[in-house]
Amino acid sequence: MHLKSKILTTTDFEQMDNLFKKTFFNSLSGFKSVNLIGTLDKFGNTNLSIFSSIFHVGANPPLIGFIVRPDSVDRHTLQNILETEVYTINNIKQDFYIKAHQTSARYPKEFSEFKECGFTEFYSNSIKAPYVLESNINIGLQKKEIIKLELNGTIIVIGEVKEVLLPEDLVEGDGFVNHEKAESITCCGLDSYHTTNILSRLAYAKPNKLTQKLK
């Protein structure tokens, strides 16, 4: 047994205060992909919201997923995606993470977080959803699949990447997008923001060979 550790079981979870429990489980599984999602409603009103549950689903076709909690303020984002079918994912740079966190406030639907939190929207010719000018990695997506989990009402939104806007020097020779160079941050839990320091990129692992550093 792992003697140095405290063991928490379902009985302990049940006795946790609700906010403590939310904070504990939101941070339990580690650092997360955090981005701003930009949408338009059918009347053309913009919305911008921070999401920390974005995950890679596949490269061919290029698919990205994210989670919408049933009780969250992010429902405006989901409503807009259901109305207009397109959205943008924009990285969060170190120099504006505090403004990005502010988009999680419960603004009424008629308020745009672009204006309220000090972000600049821009549009490409092909995706009818607002990009964030302050970000340096902008991804335009089309909704492909919406899955509702029976377990707790959580919605998984899967979209196909239709467009990517980024400075060429962020893409390395093998296709790797260098988020550290982009000054992207990561987060943990509901409210903890972090910069990163690369340890190494590692070579493709093979059973008969010890892992090597790429550089």
Added chain:
Amino acid sequence: MHLKSKILTTTDFEQMDNLFKKTFFNSLSGFKSVNLIGTLDKFGNTNLSIFSSIFHVGANPPLIGFIVRPDSVDRHTLQNILETEVYTINNIKQDFYIKAHQTSARYPKEFSEFKECGFTEFYSNSIKAPYVLESNINIGLQKKEIIKLELNGTIIVIGEVKEVLLPEDLVEGDGFVNHEKAESITCCGLDSYHTTNILSRLAYAKPNKLTQKLK
């Protein structure tokens, strides 16, 4: 328009070399939660594999999801979860990230990555799946829902947290699990590993108030 950026569209994606494309899209959405998942098959053989697509699904009940790609080596993990219904999620510390990456090699099913990659298994009294002793955050889960995406055959596994083993000093007063103190790492793409530096924890955001730092 975002003049400093290169614009890549579906035409460009189609022209990408397959490996370039995989590397590009795997790293595009930012830093990820990376952990080791431990399982047993029905005969009691252990398996351990690195996963970088773990995401928070909910706190009440506590649910965590992860992605299994249809073409990946991680299928042993999925097979085992289908057989035994329980599994463990274990954080990756800076001092063993190279060994953790090595678990992604295509070992035959009869080989255990615990032995091949130098990890020590241990068991609690309640979860019949192997924990990683080298980790300092160990999560025991029970399978709850398996979802297959029609889009590309990807499988989403959702499990309920039944047990958490961790040193008490990693949990802050409000429930926040301090992964930086735990020396957990994050990753980007298929092979890039990073330590983190906290910028700040931020107070719950409210519409009529600018975001404040918690500490």
